[in-house]
Amino acid sequence: MQLAGVRTAAAGDAATISRLLADVIRSSYAGILDEIPMRRLISAQCALPRIRAEIEIPGGAPGWLGWLVATDTEGAVVGVAAGGVPVPGEGEVYALAVADGSRRHGVGTALLAAASDRMRSYGAHNQRVELPAEPDPALPFYTHMGFGPLSPRRISRSLL
Structure with a gap:
């Protein structure tokens, strides 16, 4: 798999984003989250109407930098x-x-770099993530990228 690049999501990407995000949550948190918390997480994070609305926010919303x-x-x-x-x-x-x-082809690194660049351009000097579970399967990636613990499920790093 070769990465072509990272771009701002377009309206036509909403269904793909919803499906990919739900699939990744299911595969990553199977055996970690029980069925009801898993359903709640997918419902909250992957709802197609929500993702469509977030993509189509003209100019973004205060604090929102997009998909x-x-x-x-x-x-x-x-x-x-x-x-x-x-x-x-x-x-x-x-x-x-x-x-x-x-995975393990630089996709997550490229996405995090692009998101970090956007955040820096809006004045962010720190970056945080709240992980859905403890222990979280994404923690090794974030640790490798320089994040450290704020609490058992919140991690942070400097963007300076």
């Missing part, structure tokens, strides 16, 4: 990320997911 998609050389979406700067100086990664077959 990004990573594509392979054939144009298929292989990863997604969303984030914002909800508090001055503090960036927040709301979602970062990479399709199972595209």
